[in-house]
Amino acid sequence: KNQVEQSPQSLIILEGKNCTLQCNYTVSPFSNLRWYKQDTGRGPVSLTIMTFSENTKSNGRYTATLDADTKQSSLHITASQLSDSASYICVVRGNSGNTPLVFGKGTRLSVIA
Amino acid sequence: EAQVTQNPRYLITVTGKKLTVTCSQNMNHEYMSWYRQDPGLGLRQIYYSMNVEVTDKGDVPEGYKVSRKEKRNFPLILESPSPNQTSLYFCASRPNRHTEAFFGQGTRLTVV
Numbered sequence: 264k265n266q267v268e269q270s271p272q273s274l275i276i277l278e279g280k281n282c283t284l285q286c287n288y289t290v291s292p293f294s295n296l297r298w299y300k301q302d303t304g305r306g307p308v309s310l311t312i313m314t315f316s317e318n319t320k321s322n323g324r325y326t327a328t329l330d331a332d333t334k335q336s337s338l339h340i341t342a343s344q345l346s347d348s349a350s351y352i353c354v355v356r357g358n359s360g361n362t363p364l365v366f367g368k369g370t371r372l373s374v375i376a
Numbered sequence: 377e378a379q380v381t382q383n384p385r386y387l388i389t390v391t392g393k394k395l396t397v398t399c400s401q402n403m404n405h406e407y408m409s410w411y412r413q414d415p416g417l418g419l420r421q422i423y424y425s426m427n428v429e430v431t432d433k434g435d436v437p438e439g440y441k442v443s444r445k446e447k448r449n450f451p452l453i454l455e456s457p458s459p460n461q462t463s464l465y466f467c468a469s470r471p472n473r474h475t476e477a478f479f480g481q482g483t484r485l486t487v488v
Binding site: 294295297304305306307308309312352354356363364366367368369 | 380411418421424435466476481482
């Protein structure tokens with residue numbers, strides 16, 4: 264069964280610190296993986312997309328990595344800010360017909376002063 | 377401005393009273409979807425549509441209906457809402473199956 268598992272479920276860090284969120288998936292065949300940021304009460308917004316051939320991709324203070332062999336991805340946030348407080352959702356798309364997107368349950372990040 | 381617009385943003389209704397949540401996108405996207413988001417369960421797909429007059433069930437379609445009479449609109453219909461349909465609903469659209477999904481702002485529905 265196609266699944267996406269994220270860890271930790273929730274995380275609290277001090278402003279200015281770095282953190283890493285994890286995503287493991289079993290979706291096969293694999294097409295791409297996206298990290299979304301969802302602020303409370305709002306819709307998710309895409310941060311990065313990773314395809315099979317990409318290992319690392321950065322978007323400002325966000326850096327995503329992908330290991331397609333082990334089916335793992337991480338999202339590293341550098342020098343966290345209060346505005347980084349949100350849920351981060353890992354979404355994987357398979358490469359088979361009209362495979363729907365498979366969503367992780369998200370990691371709830373709280374950045375505190 | 378490119379966007380996905382849902383209405384209403386908040387709705388409280390009673391069991392059994394039919395309701396419709398509208399979704400409209402101005403990006404000429406082929407694909408549109410409806411999701412519900414519940415604590416501890418994440419986003420789950422209700423229905424999706426690959427084009428006008430083409431709709432398919434997602435993971436949790438029971439109790440819902442959709443229609444896609446025109447490309448820009450994809451309403452979600454609850455014929456007889458029940459309390460277990462209390463949730464946060466998101467509409468999303470994307471140009472094709474390879475691209476980013478753009479989400480609406482969400483509709484928080486409470487069925488009492």
